Amino acid sequence: MSINSCSSSSKQSVPAQTGDLTAVLVSLSDAQSDIKTLTVKSGEQIPLWTGLSGSSVVSQFHWSVGAGSKPETLIDVDEGEVDQNPPERFSGRLFQDTKTGSVNISSARVNDSSIYEGRITAKDNTVFTVKYNVTVLEADLITPTAGPPHDPSAHTRTQPDVAIVVVVVAGVVAVAVAVAVCVVLYKKNKGGQGETVAVTRKAGENITLQTGVTGLHGDDQIFWSKGEERFVIMDFDEGVLVRKTSERFHLDIKTGSLTICSLSINDSGLYQGQIINGNSSQHSFNVTVLEADLITPTAGPPHDPSAHTRTQPDVAIVVVVVAGVVAVAVAVAVCVVLYKKNKGKCWCNSDVI
Template sequence: MMKNMIVSLLLVCGVFSVDADEVKSVMEGDSVTLHTDLTVIQTSDVIRWRFGEGESRDLLVDIANNNISYNGPFKDRLHADIQTGDLTITNMRIKHSGPYEVQISRATTTYKRFRVNVTVAPSVISAGDVKSVTEGDSVTLHTDVQTQRDDLILWRFGDDGVLIAKHDKEDNKSSIYDADGRFRNRLKLDPHTGSLIITNTKTTDTGLYRLKISSNRDTKYKTFSVSVSVGRKACWESFLRTGRICSTLHCGSITHCMKSCLSDISLWMKDHHLQLNLAKTELLLIPSDPESHHNLSIQKPGSGDR
């Protein structure tokens, strides 16, 4: 009876998780190295790296007789140091979070355990492209790559680097994130390149977009500064309503806004075989806000008059 109780106790204890000797935190798409703390592997040493818990653990690396064999579901991103047995895992994903264990067999067998936490990568600032579009148009932010089977593409927006899109080629899955409802189903990802497409642009889409491409080979970064301006018609109508169009809708100075509208009027009249008599033309601005005052100096199209 006592013997059966001891065996049962050992079996139960074997399924419990053991505290990690080291905890590693790494960003999604980056690499991590787990150290055996060995200086040199001896010929008779046997080193095995495993991932997971209990009976479902995967054997990742087997080092014996100076030979290395890689196994498991993500063997293509594994690299073991033949001198020390250290394990490097490249291009990490969230799904690679969890317990790792190295078994070192010499005269005796020792174990070292790690807990690896893979978190969503933060924003990274670098020089990039500038895109200027008119509200309502579409704009494409190009990755300039053909995605490979292990690429992870992350798109972020704004100073806080909020994640807005993710393209995981390895899992053949694309995801769009729009927690604050800013884009409202206006974001798309090109399935072949991972380029970000913004349709029916709004002035609120103006800002910094950050791209990160991670693979087993390297990690690339790129940023885009996108400026969305209102069209001339919206600029003119909003100015007449508020007298403060340009400061709020990013259409430039009031002078520039008025010049654009006058230019449109002149072109329309010309197309309809009409001519504007500049000597008898006055421009009256009556904004709805009586406190709004503007000192304008606008040259009429085709004239030196002001």
């Protein structure tokens, strides 16, 4: 079933779950004066939890940012009605759980560091506050170690050395390949579960980004974002379409798959979809949209085996092969380091909607 698609659609719901709300609220009331300290790195999530769980345990909640007498409002929710008009720097990065009052801020920035306060009103009219002192640090940078001091005399030559020139060229090519492989691995593992699927379509065509998931329920949250900054283009939560940036986007609420109609060149980019429920999952697609009519390059001249015939060993070729093997070994080592560094990072905590 899809939202705003050509076929008819309907909303689904799941019976509410119940829990011992009174015990939870008593526990929270005892600690409501505490200010929790939260430190994250730039690009990570800022989870502002209320500590509540269960289905629809709050009736109202209000979150603000900033200390002093005039804090800025982040979000207001009253009986499921969301009034979200945050400061410009938070636009497209706020996600609320209307059942528990928790809020999540994606793609943290250094200037997000501040005091965050939530005022929560439960179904039984119990009111309590939650405060966080959030610090956002710069992401770690790898500082390269210094090499040996330069020795000009080591490069003194009496005549051109063809083998050295060939090695330098081969080294440049090998480094370029290594960088490309590392970038692909880094993007593949950066903050996501599973691999990034590359898809290519022509302008004017349609594309469906398949999640492979089936049997979703009406109270599951599904949202899709575009680009490295993860700008939200589609947000569906508890049977309500919270955000949709284009009429060309259609969401299948049974599978979480996203369809983009009438593709244009500007639709090229990284798309990431996340399904938040008991078994949360994330799906990434690198979409490339080509012009409808492309010129096919003509074939080159036929291969001539005789052009490669030799009568004696070529020392330069041997040097290139050795240099290539060393370069590949270095590239593999760098890629393994990047892969292990980024493996297991998650875009969004699976417990938050």
